[in-house]
Amino acid sequence: MRTSTGYLIQSLPGEVLAEVRRTGRDASGQPPQRRTAEGGEPLRCCLRDAGAGEPLLLFGYAPPLPAGPYREVGPVFAHDGDCPGPDHGPGYPAGWRGRPQVLRAYDRRGRIVGGRLHDGDEPEAVITELLADPAVDRLHSRNVVYGCFMFAVTRR
Structure with a gap:
């Protein structure tokens, strides 16, 4: 997206x-x-x-x-059946705003190079801040309590 x-x-x-x-x-x-x-x-x-x-x-x-x-x-x-994918338009998933998440930063080799817990408010600022580090290749959003993968963020 x-x-x-x-x-x-x-x-x-x-x-x-x-x-x-x-x-x-x-x-x-x-x-x-x-x-x-x-x-x-x-x-x-x-x-x-x-x-x-x-x-x-x-x-x-x-x-x-x-x-x-x-x-x-x-x-x-x-x-379990067909899913058209996200329908909330471009940007952060609207229904997940306000949900605390962890953003894990990975380098090109797939090693963790940082991360940040955020409260779900203004997630774009946290994403932009983490991606400003040239060592960061991608981010994974993770559920705070269970640690499960939520979605990936990559540079365009």
Whole structure:
């Protein structure tokens, strides 16, 4: 998703979700779990919270990083059926404003080179500040409590 601020906010790639559905296996080789949303589960395919009753998949995902010791697999929720992707327009996911997040900064080798906890207010300022460091290649937004990957941020 393009923004006017010099970076891209990237949801779970559709091809990754299609592969999980096609093969019935996640990044760890395990079958995804089918769930019915209780409501509030953060959907990585469309960058919004699920509504109660939506059919979901819960599966292990390896966020975009080069192979190395900082690459990890963690749980993510996505729609169990077709999803058109984010519909909130360019920029930070509107429904996630005000939600505390951790932004982890990675270099081109995929090593952590910094990060920042933010309260969810004015996330663009935090993203811009972290990307101002030339050593930073990308950011991962992470859930504060569970540490789960939420979305990636890369330079345009």
